[in-house]
Amino acid sequence: MTQNNIETAVEVKNITKSYPGVTANDSVDFKVLKGEIHALVGENGAGKSTLVKILYGIEQPDSGEIFINDKPVEINKVDKAIELGIGMVHQEFHLVPSFTAAENIGLGQEPRNSRGFIDWDELNSEVSNIAKKYGLDVDPKLRMIDASVGIQQRTEILKTLYRNANILILDEPTAVLTPQETDELFEVIRSLVDEGKTVIFITHKLREVMEISDRVTVMRDGKVQGVSNTKDTSPEELAKLMVGREVFMQVEKEEAKPTEKVLEVKNLWVHDSRGLLAVKNLSLDVHKGEIVGIAGVDGNGQTELVEALSGLRPTSKGEVIFDGKNIESISPRKRRRAGLAHVPEDRANTGLNLKLDIWENLVGTSYFRSPLSKGGIISMKNVVDHSNNLREKFDIRTPGVFVRTGSLSGGNQQKVVIARELSEDPLLTIASQPTRGVDIGNIEAIHKQLVEIRDSGKAVLLVSAELDEVMSVADRVAVIYEGEIVEWVNPKDVDQQQMGLYMAGIKD
Amino acid sequence: MEWLEIFDISLFRSLIRSATPIALIGFGAAMCSASGVLNIGLEGKMLNAAFVGIAASYYSGSALTGFIWGVSAGVLTAILFGVLSFNLGADEVLVGLAINIFSIAGTRYLLETLFKRRGFFSDPSIQGIDPINFEFLVDTRFEKILSGYTPSIYLVFFLAIVLYLVYYKTRLGTAIRATGENPEAAEDAGINTLRMKWLTVIFSGVLAGIGGTFLSLENMTLFTEGMSAGKGYIGLVASSFGNNTPIGTFGASLFFGLGDAIGIRLQGVYELDSRLILMVPYALTVVVLILIGIRQRIRVRPVPIPEQ
Numbered sequence: 167m168t169q170n171n172i173e174t175a176v177e178v179k180n181i182t183k184s185y186p187g188v189t190a191n192d193s194v195d196f197k198v199l200k201g202e203i204h205a206l207v208g209e210n211g212a213g214k215s216t217l218v219k220i221l222y223g224i225e226q227p228d229s230g231e232i233f234i235n236d237k238p239v240e241i242n243k244v245d246k247a248i249e250l251g252i253g254m255v256h257q258e259f260h261l262v263p264s265f266t267a268a269e270n271i272g273l274g275q276e277p278r279n280s281r282g283f284i285d286w287d288e289l290n291s292e293v294s295n296i297a298k299k300y301g302l303d304v305d306p307k308l309r310m311i312d313a314s315v316g317i318q319q320r321t322e323i324l325k326t327l328y329r330n331a332n333i334l335i336l337d338e339p340t341a342v343l344t345p346q347e348t349d350e351l352f353e354v355i356r357s358l359v360d361e362g363k364t365v366i367f368i369t370h371k372l373r374e375v376m377e378i379s380d381r382v383t384v385m386r387d388g389k390v391q392g393v394s395n396t397k398d399t400s401p402e403e404l405a406k407l408m409v410g411r412e413v414f415m416q417v418e419k420e421e422a423k424p425t426e427k428v429l430e431v432k433n434l435w436v437h438d439s440r441g442l443l444a445v446k447n448l449s450l451d452v453h454k455g456e457i458v459g460i461a462g463v464d465g466n467g468q469t470e471l472v473e474a475l476s477g478l479r480p481t482s483k484g485e486v487i488f489d490g491k492n493i494e495s496i497s498p499r500k501r502r503r504a505g506l507a508h509v510p511e512d513r514a515n516t517g518l519n520l521k522l523d524i525w526e527n528l529v530g531t532s533y534f535r536s537p538l539s540k541g542g543i544i545s546m547k548n549v550v551d552h553s554n555n556l557r558e559k560f561d562i563r564t565p566g567v568f569v570r571t572g573s574l575s576g577g578n579q580q581k582v583v584i585a586r587e588l589s590e591d592p593l594l595t596i597a598s599q600p601t602r603g604v605d606i607g608n609i610e611a612i613h614k615q616l617v618e619i620r621d622s623g624k625a626v627l628l629v630s631a632e633l634d635e636v637m638s639v640a641d642r643v644a645v646i647y648e649g650e651i652v653e654w655v656n657p658k659d660v661d662q663q664q665m666g667l668y669m670a671g672i673k674d
Numbered sequence: 675m676e677w678l679e680i681f682d683i684s685l686f687r688s689l690i691r692s693a694t695p696i697a698l699i700g701f702g703a704a705m706c707s708a709s710g711v712l713n714i715g716l717e718g719k720m721l722n723a724a725f726v727g728i729a730a731s732y733y734s735g736s737a738l739t740g741f742i743w744g745v746s747a748g749v750l751t752a753i754l755f756g757v758l759s760f761n762l763g764a765d766e767v768l769v770g771l772a773i774n775i776f777s778i779a780g781t782r783y784l785l786e787t788l789f790k791r792r793g794f795f796s797d798p799s800i801q802g803i804d805p806i807n808f809e810f811l812v813d814t815r816f817e818k819i820l821s822g823y824t825p826s827i828y829l830v831f832f833l834a835i836v837l838y839l840v841y842y843k844t845r846l847g848t849a850i851r852a853t854g855e856n857p858e859a860a861e862d863a864g865i866n867t868l869r870m871k872w873l874t875v876i877f878s879g880v881l882a883g884i885g886g887t888f889l890s891l892e893n894m895t896l897f898t899e900g901m902s903a904g905k906g907y908i909g910l911v912a913s914s915f916g917n918n919t920p921i922g923t924f925g926a927s928l929f930f931g932l933g934d935a936i937g938i939r940l941q942g943v944y945e946l947d948s949r950l951i952l953m954v955p956y957a958l959t960v961v962v963l964i965l966i967g968i969r970q971r972i973r974v975r976p977v978p979i980p981e982q
Contacts, residue, residue: 244861244862244864245864248864254862256858256862258858260856260858260859260861260862261856261859262851262852262855262856262859262860263855263856264851264855265848265851265852265855269848270859273848273849273852273859273860273863273865274845274848274849274852274860274863274864274865275863275864276845276848278845282844283839283843283844284843284844284845284848325862325863435979437976437977441973441975441976441977442976442977443976443977443979482976482979483979
């Protein structure tokens with residue numbers, strides 16, 4: 167429902183913002199009409215975040231102009247943005263865990279009684295009223311520690327509405343939701359627009375752009391690549407604009423030819439750091455020559471399962487048999503020696519030391535072995551040769567291996583992890599969220615690599631919250647919900663709707 | 675049971691006196707922790723205040739002047755803590771430690787250069803802060819319990835209530851708690867988190883200053899080297915034991931005060947070695963730290979795996 171109304175909610179003219187060594191926004195023009203749902207798409211590092219940070223007053227542009235409701239404005243701090251009626255729901259929620267929904271929503275602007283104390287009853291009823299008006303089902307007295315991700319997100323949206331936001335910026339709001347929760351969010355967005363709000367929706371999921379938005383702006387390398395009415399474009403065209411070349415949306419692979427069993431997990435129980443059961447009586451097996459996928463919404467035990475398998479977290483009960491031997495109580499290093507590789511989900515903290523050079527990360531798991539070390543002393547020549555070989559083989563884009571790992575792009579950092587993990591030719595590679603924060607071009611390359619491992623007769627366990635990824639890369643998929651496998655599916659025989667139900671723990 | 679006889683009004687009075695400096699430090703530490711600042715420099719702030727308080731009282735002959743200068747010393751030390759940790763980005767814990775060590779050495783140096791004394795300083799011209807006697811309580815049954823304490827003791831009770839109200843019922847309180855728990859959420863709500871941290875640090879400096887002058891001008895009228903004697907750390911433990919809440923911290927401080935008071939009284943009853951009694955507050959601190967550890971462990975006690 168594109169509006170023909172010429173009034174604009176947001177207009178940005180010729181915005182440029184540079185950080186040392188990179189131009190994040192290069193003469194960007196961006197226009198959002200009043201009452202529309204405007205999708206802002208682009209890969210990581212395309213400049214979307216910088217643009218909305220400028221709109222929300224977190225960053226200041228080097229040059230350019232901003233108009234809100236056709237009036238020129240200077241947004242030099244967040245308060246100013248809020249005053250102008252701009253609200254933002256961040257990708258990482260900004261909620262105080264021990265506070266209730268209402269306490270979070272009212273934070274800083276709580277209603278006060280005549281004695282200057284906060285009137286909590288008044289706040290609770292105000293929150294209930296707004297929630298009702300926009301169809302957002304949230305209990306004002308629910309503590310955020312006890313709230314589901316969906317409710318936390320609605321609380322974030324209510325926070326902006328409580329502050330009278332008319333222009334809502336949603337930063338990758340569907341990344342943490344099940345397909346059903348996504349549908350519910352879309353309902354909410356539509357009712358917001360019906361009430362006269364304007365929504366800027368940031369995403370890289372093109373299916374969602376097609377479903378929810380009225381217009382779409384595509385960014386790449388800090389520049390706007392195109393603006394169009396959503397109904398006049400297609401996912402393929404948008405993908406091409408985002409990446410700058412044709413993209414294969416589907417992973418090309420042949421039928422899997424599984425051989426003998428390499429990993430067997432029997433009735434595994436794992437506790438999380440809070441002492442709660444994160445993995446409950448879970449069994450699965452992985453064979454050589456196949457990619458087994460674990461699908462599910464983040465936070466359903468995937469993290470703990472992978473940590474338990476790779477040796478980073480103790481198992482509480484059950485067996486993990488790898489290559490014929492029980493490994494549940496041996497160290498991560500011994501598991502690696504036995505042929506188990508692990509690409510962790512948290513690249514920046516678990517996967518890499520970003521302060522170290524690339525070569526140091528590349529040999530982090532093998533530096534102590536000959537020929538990289540001789541008699542307890544690292545042989546720099548061999549280490550550098552080894553690192554350069556990996557750099558070439560895995561196409562790590564860097565001026566050299568003596569470069570701080572943290573200076574690489576997300577995609578190239580992930581290549582460093584994958585290069586290190588695959589350098590020892592493992593029997594099984596556990597890849598956890600391997601393409602999170604990686605740009606489309608590199609996602610393609612990583613998917614291809616996983617298929618190559620499989621085709622060379624090795625095994626892959628792929629854990630991903632990106633449903634499209636699991637469904638297109640894996641040969642067999644287990645859907646995990648609250649630490650249990652709800653169902654095993656063949657990705658070819660199941661549709662999105664059905665998967666959504668499984669991911670919500672609902673089985674026929 | 676003769677030992678039961680120690681539970682009388684004078685034990686209560688001794689408990690309150692022992693608990694006061696711990697509570698003053700504890701309230702400051704609790705507010706700092708609530709805003710996300712681990713302020714271990716309170717020990718040094720207190721010691722500086724104790725010394726400056728007595729020096730000012732000695733030179734001016736006025737207890738009030740001593741008090742004002744003492745509190746100012748606490749605040750100035752707090753400002754030093756803030757500048758080093760917030761403006762210059764140094765590690766809070768290291769800054770706190772540095773302040774504590776510097777204060778021990780600094781007060782000793784000034785003691786020797788200004789007063790040509792070693793170990794301690796006492797002089798008839800030092801004016802202490804007098805106890806407050808409530809006329810309307812004279813000859814009532816409450817006189818012995820409620821009257822005749824020095825001002826800081828009444829202040830502690832007052833603060834417990836005021837801070838409770840601020841903490842849970844004002845925008846300032848929610849802003850401070852949000853700053854400590856999720857600074858991004860606070861910033862998002864337009865709260866200046868740096869300002870909140872400064873506020874709690876300065877507040878803790880004021881209280882440490884009052885605590886310091888309590889030691890040197892109220893409880894006694896003298897200064898001894900290192901007279902804060904770990905009370906800054908015990909206050910920190912009290913705030914932690916009390917979950918960084920005003921009432922919890924107050925309760926924990928009374929608990930420490932009780933331990934201290936019982937120790938002193940038992941000395942009289944059983945003729946215990948005085949050095950053993952001096953150890954009581956520190957032994958109690960270790961016990962409380964163990965209790966805190968156990969409490970944390972109970973919180974993460976793994977849920978049992980159901981039988982199949």
